[in-house]
Amino acid sequence: MFSCWISRQYWGFSTPTGRIAHLIRGSLSRTLVLSSQRRTPEFSSFVARTNTCGELRSSHLGQEVTLCGWIQYRRQNIFLVLRDFHGLVQVVIPQEESAASVKKILCEAPVESVVQVSGTVISRPPGQENPKMPTGEIEVKVKTAELLNSCKKLPFEIKDFVKKTEALRLQYRYLDLRSFQMQYNLRLRSQMVMKMREYLCNLHGFVDIETPTLFKRTPGGAKEFVIPSREPGKFYCLPQSPQQFKQLLMVGGLDRYFQVARCYRDEGSRPDRQPEFTQIDIEMSFVDQTGIRSLIEGLLQYSWPNDKDPLVVPFPSMTFVEALASYGTDKPDTRFGMKIIDISDMFRNTEVEFLQDALSKPQGAVKAICISEGAKYLKRKDIESIRKFAADHFNQEVLPVFPKASRNWNTPVAQSILEEQRSGLIRLMEIQEDDVVLLTAGEHKKACSVLGKLRLECADLLEARGLVLRDPALFSFLWVVDFPLFLPKEENPGELESAHHPFTAPHPSDLQLLYTEPEKVRSQHYDLVLNGSEIGGGSIRIHDAELQRYILATLLKG
Amino acid sequence: MFSCWISRQYWGFSTPTGRIAHLIRGSLSRTLVLSSQRRTPEFSSFVARTNTCGELRSSHLGQEVTLCGWIQYRRQNIFLVLRDFHGLVQVVIPQEESAASVKKILCEAPVESVVQVSGTVISRPPGQENPKMPTGEIEVKVKTAELLNSCKKLPFEIKDFVKKTEALRLQYRYLDLRSFQMQYNLRLRSQMVMKMREYLCNLHGFVDIETPTLFKRTPGGAKEFVIPSREPGKFYCLPQSPQQFKQLLMVGGLDRYFQVARCYRDEGSRPDRQPEFTQIDIEMSFVDQTGIRSLIEGLLQYSWPNDKDPLVVPFPSMTFVEALASYGTDKPDTRFGMKIIDISDMFRNTEVEFLQDALSKPQGAVKAICISEGAKYLKRKDIESIRKFAADHFNQEVLPVFPKASRNWNTPVAQSILEEQRSGLIRLMEIQEDDVVLLTAGEHKKACSVLGKLRLECADLLEARGLVLRDPALFSFLWVVDFPLFLPKEENPGELESAHHPFTAPHPSDLQLLYTEPEKVRSQHYDLVLNGSEIGGGSIRIHDAELQRYILATLLKG
Known part of the structure; x- marks a missing residue:
């Protein structure tokens, strides 16, 4: 349900070139008007309203305003709370006989109807201010009102605290879009992409070039969507990326190209990719890796939302070999430790058969990760399910070892780990009370891969048990x-x-x-x-x- | 061969809304670095070069520079002119024995090869400056050179004065893109779209939202491209426009949406439209016609290239009825006059049969346009071909009348136009010596349509004869x-x-x-x-x- 984009950047052909790509998920913060805007846009230019609902403050007292918005709720036919993308404002329904028609409109319109009201910004009576509401010091005393459209009974209330199933939200997507979270996500994405464009186009002279999407087949790569042409037996293909076009642009001397490019893969939906997706696509000539990395770091830093901590650049870097050895994957989650440690040397003389076996083979190794406080937070069945996961998915034996824990669910095999090895582990892996070590053996890459997966599984388990391993505000x-x-x-x-x-x-x-x-x-x-x-x-x-x-x-x- | 975009903007659904669209062709000006940039981007950030070829001036004298570019031409193995998107610069090939390898690279590389050179910016010897070249006061004394890629024999020279067929240019599109004109067009488009985004997003709070392109059929409208899905018998359609999505966005409270949207119509290529095209797509809530027109005028004014005359807003407006009556079309070319005049009243008593006939019918009218200096610039066969065009395409009789001209190819029918009518025409239409009047009669709309077409035909003919009717610098x-x-x-x-x-x-x-x-x-x-x-x-x-x-x-x- 988050809007996301995937961006890739590639580099030229007749000249030294490179590529890079990224995906950013919608943020979870609730601020609706993003602080990242350097100048507040005129949200009310060209239209019937004079102000947005969310912007009225004490500084507007006495002003005649016109607002357009959705009826959020009504209290005792006296107050109406009006909503637009910018926020909420309280409107006072006139009670005088002379304003009977206005009162009728505002009292009869169902919740979520669209109305236009004009009136004066006044102070709330003392004691009635709402400090939780940005517009909580004022209210609008309505003089005229127009019902722009009446709302029928809704399938769900447009309130954040009302839980809805995802299926229902998707069925009524146009109503779900009225929620604060969806408004925030769409606006954040728009602003980040805009700032990326400013960085590339205005600051660094990149040329935004639209490349065709009715194209021919690219051999290799993903399955492509085909489109029958008017000529029988001939088809177009939707591109997996603008790869060939941008190579040709470099040959054509365009030098610095970018595009927010729609790409297509006929591969069904996956959690991180839909059949159509968008990437920031970059290609430049005369560049090396250092140049590209600086460019991308600068791009992210420049377009990063101001309501988040600023990004620190340069980003750390790690070789593929190191990532595999320490994290068992080429995309390590570096928000937490629990790195894979090679403990082969400690087990050269082991009597444990499967360790012996592994070490006798080429590339054979014994590897381990340490789950901090695992003995405290994980249950016996968690450890069992972890072992079963490794056995089922990797055909790999995993030993839980509790070097210092009072609780001890060591398997019979683990019992045969010598005291010398145990103390070696404690030293090498800096084991604390209640830590659990997961130990496996096999061919280097396979042993790392399984522990890489278990590392993430354990992190999920620990967090489900209440430990915070990965700071949700951290972008690593x-x-x-x-x-x-x-x-x-x-x-x-x-x-x-x-x-x-x-x-x-x-x-x-x-x-x-x-x-x-x-x-x-x-x-x-x-x-x-x-x-x-x-x-x-x-x-x-x-x-x-x-x-x-x-x-x-x-x-x-x- | 011009890059062009078509833009359309539409307006909401549950709220007062409207739409607008436009297309702008690449300009013909030759300035490569557009004056419309408010701040010069750093064209050489992140890459091997220190400067672009086109930017070096006397102010760079003595600087050590590295340039990357294409060899434009070589003179006597002493000078090389290097080109990038920014311009040309003269490079001095070292002649010393110690620089033999550099000399070899630069003298042997074929024209259009890509090279990287480093050296010092020096003054050209007195008398050798080239005032026609922006970099004409300096040259670069090369110390080191590297051949990045060697060029084979080209199908055509990358020089503007070398005429190439369009077919050849399209076949070698990546080479054609190296021309000044193509570079200018692509960069101008990128910058104008960027400024449109700034105006909409940063100045007026529009949200840039990407809508899906794998969609379902929209009944009515153009023929759509279909894409077989993985489910047998089910298809996606590529959208003709994001129409439905943006209506739903308005219902969803997005309020101000825009998108530079790819649209698809399976209608073959036309001069002003390809099967896939792009439109600036806008939708907003709570707006009326005046608001939309101001928005669009502001958008164009803000994004208009600085090397053109600034746009004057508001743009004039004309009703459909008036456009049809005065120009015979709903898209009048207002760069020149030659308006259609209703002269029915003058001919109530005419003896000319086809005029009588027309006036006796409902909506019947006699209409005329005046071709200024037509008798001077048009040949007898031009007038004949105009009459034939009207007869062939509209089954409509057109009379040429020469109210004041000494030359006179009046048809026998035209002879029967009375002196009183002739002087009436001269008065009403402000006829000058050598003007020709084209006169027709029939149902109002049809008579206007045919004269609207003839007006454009005559303008083409007059311009082919050397008269300038439509100022090429005018954007009307x-x-x-x-x-x-x-x-x-x-x-x-x-x-x-x-x-x-x-x-x-x-x-x-x-x-x-x-x-x-x-x-x-x-x-x-x-x-x-x-x-x-x-x-x-x-x-x-x-x-x-x-x-x-x-x-x-x-x-x-x-």
């Missing part, structure tokens, strides 16, 4: 860099395929490895990760025709 | 208002249909006519016309449920 950005350029082909591990796409430039330090050990070459691909979600990604492109030819023809046998 | 905006709300159905003229769509509000003065003579009701639809093209349109919507029901159920028998 992270660059993940130095991805591998190639991966072994799944169907034939003797051959290589591009980890991202064949135009990604190799890491400059690894150029020579291309000709000797290409599987070890790192790429100039980078991802931007926020709180454990990949919100953007990009790469420097190969601009050397010779090198591109070598990779396509010799390494990828294209 | 015009509101056309008070369109009819209903038209007789073509297949059954006894019944009415909506002239635009059934949600258009009637003119407030004509409300009572709805119940008596609905065919006479004027609407609150309005078009914005520029130099004879409709570039936008909109309407105030019906917000009264009762009225809407009456129009749909009783008048349109929906």
